[in-house]
Amino acid sequence: MSDGEFLNDALELISFRIGDQEFCLDIMAVREIRGWTVATPLPHSPPYVRGVINLRGAVLPILDLKARLGLGVAEPSARSVIIVVHIGKRLVGLLVDGVSEILAAERASVQPTPNVGCDSVGQFVRGIIAMEGRMISWIALDEILPDETDAEAA
């Protein structure tokens, strides 16, 4: 299950903050949300891979979404949370600054990502949702895992 290729037009999204930007994910991809715990760093991994934590016996990789999106390195605080999501068959934890709310949106209301001349935006943002004067970027989950060549290069 990826982030929700559902046939119905209503999207349920969970929104969260990274720095001063707002992002969201399809809620169906989210398995749980948990507090930040210190991760065990992995050698030779890209900088946005924080390491691995123990999720009830499973080894869960933690991605720093802020670093992945090229917004700088996150500094986890007590308010930081890990959103555990399914990406394909994998379970991955995303480190974000804090979860805001659950949104409902029409699929039709998703606008295409404007070209701002930035690779990471084009790659990781699926679309833009405008809501009550806020702009929320919809994350393309399938893209955020490092592929093997990424890790080798790092």
Add this chain to the structure above:
Amino acid sequence: MDPMDAIKQTYFQECDELLAALEEGLLALEAGEGDSDTINAVFRAVHSVKGGAGAFGFEAMVAFAHVFETALDLMRSGKLAPDNDVLKIMLRASDVLGDHVQAAKGEGVVDNARERAMLEELEALTNADAPVPRAAAQADAPAGDEWGFTPMKFEFDAPAPSGWRLVMRPSPAMYAKGHDALLFLRELERLGEITVTLDASALPDLGALTAETPYLNWIVELPADVSEAAIRDVFDFVGEDCPIELTRDEPPAPAALDLDAFLSAPTLEPQSPVDAPAPVVADVHEDKAVSAAEKSGAKGVAAASGATIRVDLERVDRMIDLVGELVINQAMLAQRVAESGAGRSSTIAMGLDELEQLTREIQDSVMAIRAQPVKSVFQRMPRLVREIASATGKQVRLVMEGEATEVDKTVIERLSDPITHMLRNAIDHGLETPEERAEAGKPEEGAVRLAALHRSGRIVIEVSDDGKGINRPRVRDIAVKKGLIAPDANLTDDEIDNLIFLPGFSTASAVSNISGRGVGMDVVKRSIQALGGRISISSQPGKGSTFTLSLPLTLAVLDGMVITAGEQTLVAPLTAIVETLRPKPDEVRPLGPTGAVLAVRGGYVPLIDIAVALGQREKAADPTKGVVLLVDTEAGGRAALVADEIQGQRQVVIKSLEANYQRVDGVAAATILGDGRVALILDVDTVVEKRLNERHAPFAKAS
């Protein structure tokens, strides 16, 4: 799953078991250990495979199995002597039958040319041997032996043959056991053109009819060129549950060779023992066979009902996972209790100790559930050996020992490839040709031994041959030519032998299609190391070589040494560690701008700082302040890993990193420690290899 599919799966499982039994029986016969029971067992195996194949409509398999069965039947009735040549053909036939089963599973194809050749050989056996030893057979076989087993082709010679008339009288028991008369008719149809007449004369009025009683009988007319044995075989499965009467429509012309000897018997009345249904036939022949069949039957039943159960593997795996969690949880609890300041003799600490023992025991017993004998891997090897032997023109006898040795299923699955490779090597490179062997004063038949045993908590697999041993000067030459060693390197015999494990080494001067598949011993070594195993070789020129590989009994847990390097807690597999020591300042020598070596008993081994190797810090720590783990690795021989501290030794549950992430260089897997945090398990080989290739490239080759 579709019920039919489920039944088919069961059939395939049975097929595998039957094929294994078939091969085992033939091998026993070849070794001269078989008796009539063994022959019967072999026959039954082929027959059962054929029966099931017919039910599922695997026509090709039925056709082949039938010819095979005919030949075996001759052997069973003593008309075909089970000498070595015959058994070799039978063994190859069993391989082809195995191919058919694979093909039916949809996992392979049958080599048509091979099958045709096989069929010809089998038919040659049946046709050539059937008439010849008849006199002998008549002399010593018990009465009633002669009626069956006419090879199908035989009757072509009989002039003016007449048809068979078969009366089928199904009994209530037959239907109660789920047999269907229609299937028998279909099976008969396969034998030739048939005419079926329904005999409903026994059918009572509706009022008198009971649903459980079969009233219908069938009269089937079959062409004369069908052998009686073939007809009876159709009913082999039902036995007494479906009495049949088989008669010739007219007596055959007396001129038909010795046919009258065969054909006088079939006209007997149902009361005659000869006309008893087919499964009992074996009993008629020899009383011993009866008891044996009963015995083995009883054993099979007991095993199926009382002693074992079949459990879905997923359930067992799930349980093992859960027990793994339990172990981790118990460790966490123990740590918390220790932190809370409860004394060692407090009741809670004592209770915890008991819990720990219990968890260990539970873990051991759960692991034992998944343990399997290596037989499942070993039994594939005789065929492989036969194929390699015939491809290389060498004569090989495979001796297997310790097939009952048990090891975890996760390990079993990965044993097959290395063993296959080592056997290939032993036969292709190790054994000489029969001529060379004769010259060397050895028996022409080479022996290859495959053995499994338990040794100090590990499983050891040995593959040895009595061939020419490793040709050390040649190995050396090749290694020099390929630039693997320096021309003037001074190597011990042992070191030369181990050169064959180096990547890019292949001794066969001509690339044969058996061993030279672009995969060398280095790949075998690598795959074994990936499992936490080791491989070694010992060789005596002219006497043969022995490959020994040792593997952990399970891939689910690992004995490790918990160490600190940099800020991190890591686990080093105990199997890789040769010794640990605190180096004295005068034992550490700098070498080159950044490198350093450690003096250990007269030799120097490269020092590798683990934290640096894993990219946690830039500069190596002072080795004299830390602890050195002396490890054995393959690419660079020995190396000394520097850790900051050793925390202790414990058994850890192996967790895959790949499940949710990907492979990480230098890390074999992960585990969860008592504090609930993830600790990485070091992949000692890649850590060393990587470090040495970066820094000491010239040394890596020389050592």
